[in-house]
Structure formats: C-alpha cells, structure tokens
Amino acid sequence: MEPKRKSGSLAKHDLPQFYLLIMLYLAQGIPVGLAFGTVPFLLKSLAKETSFTSLGIFSMATYPYSLKIIWSPIVDSLYNKRIGRRRxxxxxxxxxxxxxLWVLGWCIxxxxxxxxxxxAFHNRGNGTLHSVSINNLTWWFxxxxxxxxxxxxxxxxxxxxxLSKESLSYASTAQTxxxxxxxxxxxxxxxxxxxSDFANKYFRKIPLDHGFISLGGYMKFSGILYVVITIYxxxxxxxxPYVEYLPKVEPANSSNGEPKLISIEYDDGDVVSAQNTSSIKYIYRCFIKVLKLKSVRSLAFIHMISKFxxxxxEAATNLKLLEQGFKREDLAVTVLIDLPFEIIFGYYVVKWSSDRDPMIRDSRRLRNSMSTNKVVKYLVGDAGVxxxxxxxxxGRLAAxxxxxxxxxxxxxxxEISTSYFCLVIFQHLLGSFMNTVQFIGISAFHTRVADPVLGGTYMTLLNTLSNFGGTWPRLIIMSLINxxxxYQCTVPDTNKVYVTHGGSMQACTELLNGTVTILRDGYYITNLICIAVGLFxxxxxxxxxxxxxxxxPISSWRCT
Known part of the structure; x- marks a missing residue:
C-alpha cells in the first residue's frame, strides 16, 4: 500500500534527480542564450551598419535546434550499455x-x-567591431x-x-x-x-569604458562549468536511480505490526524491447508511426499555428522601444526582474497542470468550482491538464x-517616467510569465503522452514541433511590419523629400545621408492582424x- 501524498507534489526521493535535471537544462540554456540573443544584439548595438541580411545569415546558427529530430533516433539507439543509454x-x-566554449572564448x-x-576589456581599439566574419561566427555558434x-x-x-511516475510532470519544471x-x-x-553604461550607472562611482564581464571571459567560464557538471x-x-531507492521500508503501522514496502514506480523505457531500441531502423520506423498517429498530427498542427x-x-515590441530611445540598460533591468518570477511561479504552474493520473482531468473540487463560473468555462472549458x-x-494575447x-x-x-517604466515592466512580465505558463503546460503534457520506449525521439519530436511553431512565422511577421x-526620407542641403512604402531605411541614412520620419508604423497594423488571427x-x-x-486515453499516443 502506498502512503498518502499530496497530489501533484514532488517526491522527496526524486529531489537529487530533479536538481540534476535543472543543472543539465541550465547548461543547455547557455549556448541558446548566446546564439539566440546575445550575439545578434552585440552585432547590431556595436556596429549600427550591420545589415539585417547579416543577422539573417547568423540566425542559421540556431537551425540545429529545430532540426534535431533528424538525428534524435541515432541518439536514442546507439549507446554503451555499461555507461547507460542517456549518459x-x-x-x-x-x-x-x-x-x-573555452576555445571560442579564448579566440574572442x-x-x-x-x-x-x-x-575595451583589454585596452585595445576603440570599442567598435572590426572586420567581423559573419560566416565564421555562424559556423562556431x-x-x-x-x-x-x-x-x-x-x-x-x-x-x-x-524521475518516478509520481514526479514525472516536474521534468517540465526542471526544464523551465x-x-x-x-x-x-x-x-x-x-x-x-x-x-559599461549599466555598470557606471548603478555600481561605480568612477566610470570606466568597460563593464564587469567580457564575452570571451564569460564563455571560458561557461566551458569550465560544463566540465564540472560532466565530472559530477x-x-x-x-x-x-531506482536501484538505490526501491524498495523502501516504512515504520510498522499495520494491524500485524509488519513494516510496509513502498513501491516506487519508474517508466521502463530503457528495458522494454531493449533488443529493438538498439536498432536505428526500428527507431526510425517508430518515428514514422508516431507521425501517423491522428492525435500527434492534431497536436503538430496546433503547434504550427498557435504561436502566430x-x-x-514578442519579436518586435522591444525593438520598437529601443528604436524610439528606450535605453538597453533599462530594458535589461525589466528582464532581470522577470527571472525570479519565472523560477518561483513556474513551480506552482506545474502543480496546476499535475494530476495523479496523467490522462484524468483535474480534481473534482477544481472542476466543480470552475464549472460554476460561466465566464471561466467559456474561456477555457472544463479544467484539465x-x-x-x-x-x-x-494571457499572451493580452500582452x-x-x-x-x-x-x-x-x-x-x-524622458522615461517611473510610471511608464513600471508599465513596460508589467507588459514584459505578463508576456514572459504567460509564455512560461504555456511552456510548462505543454511540456508536462508532452512528458505524459511520450512513449518511454522512444523517450528521446518522441519528446524531441513534440518539442521540435513546438519550437518550430514559434520560428517559422518570424520572417513573415518582420516582412509585414516592413x-x-x-516613411519619409529628407535629404539634407536639398529640397528633395522621398516617401517610401516599405523598403529599407538604410538606403536613406547610409546612401543619401538623410533623416527618416515614420509616417505610418507597420508594427501596429501587423500586431493587430496577429491578435485578430489569434482570437479567431x-x-x-x-x-x-x-x-x-x-x-x-494514453493508448492514443502510443505506437509501441
């Protein structure tokens, strides 16, 4: 008999594995943050003449994250049995x-x-970018x-x-x-x-021409962190892990005074059909079977259209603020404030989406309380995972x-007032937190329905579809804004004024040395279209x- 436990709570015996997953996903987030955010930002902020074409070329460095499903069956099927399938x-x-990371940091x-x-950190040059090879950066990152x-x-x-089955939904929390x-x-x-502006404004009495951390130094530190985690x-x-924890003995409290054994259940993806999962052909065949499942096709279609x-x-609001004069240091502060909210409230979001039986809707109390509220039921229907x-x-639509x-x-x-700055913070927190709510909800659902026999391949397929759903619309959206x-281009020392519908503003500023005045901002029209499509x-x-x-039922998601 299993002891009573608060539904949806993280089991104590799973804490070491939970913290390990957090560290593994943290290590994964380091290259993601550099390639998806930091390097493009530095390219554009330190060299204003960097074209969007160059940034588009560098964005190819992020493609492996959306194409990993191609080689995921190889990762799932080839392994050393003594070391372990994942290790x-x-x-x-x-x-x-x-x-x-260390070598690239040293080269930088x-x-x-x-x-x-x-x-600026090494007392050389004037703090501007020189002849940067976009192709080299793209290859390395x-x-x-x-x-x-x-x-x-x-x-x-x-x-x-x-993780044991009772704590499985917390894998999405560790990931988040x-x-x-x-x-x-x-x-x-x-x-x-x-x-340097951030350091001088908030921390230093005597200003310097550099900040606290260089890019090369940070990457070398990250490389050392990777090695330390790997040694652990x-x-x-x-x-x-269940070799250490199964079975466990609780103090005797039964009628005959004998101790009770607690059975801790784990998915057996590494032992079921082991002779088959070692075959790459078998994994690829199962991969095709997964794609043929009606439930998976429906979920894939939702992933493809829901983030439009x-x-x-999410792609242009911050850029518009920077374009209008919002300082990047102040914008960074708004995102820094977001970090504790992501961590603290992420834990409670996963409890919200947790249930003892993965395919059963939420508790009767929650279901009844929500069904009595007609507005809530109209917005999200009956409560479920x-x-x-x-x-x-x-929430993201509201943001x-x-x-x-x-x-x-x-x-x-x-001049940025305190009230406006708070408004920017609130808008960012709303969008970011609701993004986390969706991410944890769908990740927990992926964990529930994924076949443990095809764990890595199945999870990678679902996560890749989710990631790609937020990638493919970006080019369309940016094109629509443009x-x-x-805008109007005024050429100095002449009487010439050009009005352009779309096109590149760089032609005015770089070729004609003119000044740009936006007559109609395509951002508002494009955002309105996106919101209308989202509501529909x-x-x-x-x-x-x-x-x-x-x-x-869970059988609708299984192919093995």
Whole structure:
C-alpha cells in the first residue's frame, strides 16, 4: 500500500534527480542564450551598419535546434550499455561543448574571432567591431547549438526515466527553471554586466569604458562549468536511480505490526524491447508511426499555428522601444526582474497542470468550482491538464494588446517616467510569465503522452514541433511590419523629400545621408492582424481541439 501524498507534489526521493535535471537544462540554456540573443544584439548595438541580411545569415546558427529530430533516433539507439543509454551521450557531448566554449572564448578574447567586441576589456581599439566574419561566427555558434541540441535529446529522454511516475510532470519544471536560468545568464544578465553604461550607472562611482564581464571571459567560464557538471555526472550519478531507492521500508503501522514496502514506480523505457531500441531502423520506423498517429498530427498542427498570434509582440515590441530611445540598460533591468518570477511561479504552474493520473482531468473540487463560473468555462472549458496552456494563450494575447499600447505611449520627449517604466515592466512580465505558463503546460503534457520506449525521439519530436511553431512565422511577421510601414526620407542641403512604402531605411541614412520620419508604423497594423488571427483561431478551433486532446486515453499516443 502506498502512503498518502499530496497530489501533484514532488517526491522527496526524486529531489537529487530533479536538481540534476535543472543543472543539465541550465547548461543547455547557455549556448541558446548566446546564439539566440546575445550575439545578434552585440552585432547590431556595436556596429549600427550591420545589415539585417547579416543577422539573417547568423540566425542559421540556431537551425540545429529545430532540426534535431533528424538525428534524435541515432541518439536514442546507439549507446554503451555499461555507461547507460542517456549518459553515453550526455558525458561526451558536454565535454566537447565545454572545450568548444573555452576555445571560442579564448579566440574572442584574443581578437581572433568577433574582433573588437572585447577590446575595451583589454585596452585595445576603440570599442567598435572590426572586420567581423559573419560566416565564421555562424559556423562556431552553429556547432555550439548542434551540441546543445544533441544534449537536449538525451536529457529529454533521461527525464522520462530518472524521475518516478509520481514526479514525472516536474521534468517540465526542471526544464523551465534550468533553461530560463541559463538563457538569462547568457543574455540578459550578461548584457547588463557587459555594459559599461549599466555598470557606471548603478555600481561605480568612477566610470570606466568597460563593464564587469567580457564575452570571451564569460564563455571560458561557461566551458569550465560544463566540465564540472560532466565530472559530477560521471562520478555521482547512475543511469537508473531506482536501484538505490526501491524498495523502501516504512515504520510498522499495520494491524500485524509488519513494516510496509513502498513501491516506487519508474517508466521502463530503457528495458522494454531493449533488443529493438538498439536498432536505428526500428527507431526510425517508430518515428514514422508516431507521425501517423491522428492525435500527434492534431497536436503538430496546433503547434504550427498557435504561436502566430504573439510573434509581432514578442519579436518586435522591444525593438520598437529601443528604436524610439528606450535605453538597453533599462530594458535589461525589466528582464532581470522577470527571472525570479519565472523560477518561483513556474513551480506552482506545474502543480496546476499535475494530476495523479496523467490522462484524468483535474480534481473534482477544481472542476466543480470552475464549472460554476460561466465566464471561466467559456474561456477555457472544463479544467484539465492543458488548462494552463489555454490560460497562457489568452494571457499572451493580452500582452500583445498591451505591447501596442506601450509603444504608442512612449514619451515623445524621451524622458522615461517611473510610471511608464513600471508599465513596460508589467507588459514584459505578463508576456514572459504567460509564455512560461504555456511552456510548462505543454511540456508536462508532452512528458505524459511520450512513449518511454522512444523517450528521446518522441519528446524531441513534440518539442521540435513546438519550437518550430514559434520560428517559422518570424520572417513573415518582420516582412509585414516592413511592408505596412511608410516613411519619409529628407535629404539634407536639398529640397528633395522621398516617401517610401516599405523598403529599407538604410538606403536613406547610409546612401543619401538623410533623416527618416515614420509616417505610418507597420508594427501596429501587423500586431493587430496577429491578435485578430489569434482570437479567431482560439475560439474557432484551438480551445475545442485542446479539450479533446487532453481527454484522449494514453493508448492514443502510443505506437509501441
């Protein structure tokens, strides 16, 4: 007989594995933050003439994260049985990642790669970028993202078996907390501590021309951190933790005075059909079977269309604020404030989406209380495991609406008041937190439905579809903003004035040395289109389909 436990709580015997997953996902978030955020930001802020075409070329470095499903069956099927199915990949991949990070950091410090970015820290140059090779940067950071994506495949699969079934939904919490910490370390926190303006404004009495941390120094530190985590995995972890914990004996409290054995259940993805999972052909065949499942096809379609509604707000709102004069140091502060909210409230979000039986709707008390509220029921329907995802969708729509208002209300004189700064913080917190709510909700659902026999491949497929759903609309959104924008170019010392519908503003500023005046900002039109499409999709299709998917039996998601 199993002792009574508060539903949805993290089991004490799973705490070491939970903290290990956080550290693994944190390590994964370091290259993600650098490639997705820091390097493009530095390219554009330190060299204004950097074209968006160059930034588009560098964005190719992030492609391995969306293409990892191609080699995930190899990661799932090839391994050393003595080391373990997941540790066989995590250990060498993290060692190589740490080495690449350290070498790349050393090259940046010496000015061999990304020349000029660390000049102020080494008393050389004038703090501007020199002849930066975008192709070299793309290759190096693409390699880092490739290694990061490979590690993600193995860690996603390990999360399905390293935690007991009663704590399995907390794998998404570990992923959210770890990735957010790693991403914030490499993007927001790093940019703040790398900025001389931020350091001089908030910490220094005597201003200096550099910040606290250089890019090369941070990358060398990250490489050492990778190696330390890997050494811990080698000497302090096992592939199957239940060897240490099963069975456990509780004090006698039965009628005959005998002690009770507590059975701790784990998914057996590493032992079921072991002779088959070692075959790459078998894994790829199962991969095709997964794609043929009607439930998976429906979920994939939802992933492909659901994030379109938020793309204008999440891709362009901060850029519009910076364009209008909002300082990057102040913008970094707004994101820094977000970090504790992500960590603290992420824990409670996963409890919200947890249930003793993964495919059963939430508790009767919650279901009855929600059903009595007609407004809540109209918005998200009956309570279930994907209820947080539905609330997160609506919250991100609200953040998109507020985003247009924040940009529109930017002070024309450029002086940022305390009330406006708080408004920017609130808008960012709302969008970021609701994004986390959706991420945890859908990640917990992925963990519930994924077949443990195909753990890494199945999880990687679902997560890749989710990631790609937020990637493919970006080019369309940015093009629409440009298409709907009308600006006026005034050429100095002449009477010539050009009005352009769309097109590049760089032609005015760089070729004609003119000044640009925006007559119609395409950001507002594009954001309105995204919000309208989002509302139509949500109430016309998404809510109904999500409620259906969360009610399906576990057999609807299995192919083995």
């Amino acid at each position: 066989s990949w995590i250990i060498p991949v993290q060692f190589v990642s740490g080495f690449v 410090s010496q000015g061999i790669i990304f020349d000029g970015v660390d000049d 693409g390699l880092l993202v490739f290694l990061c994506a490979t590690q993600d495949i193995a860690v996603d699969g390990w999360a399905l078996t390293i 907390v770890g990735l957010n910490i790693g991403y914030f370390m490499s993007f927001t926190i790093f940019l703040s501590l790398n900025s 995995i080698i000497f302090c972890t096992k592939e199957e 509604a938020f793309q204008c707000n 994907l209820t947080p995802w539905l609330w997160g969708f609506l 998109a609406v507020l985003g247009s208002y924040v940009v529109k209300q930017f002070p024309k004189e450029g 298409y709907f924008t009308v 999709l949500y109430f016309g299709y998404l809510k109904r389909k999500i409620l259906h998917l969360q009610s399906l």
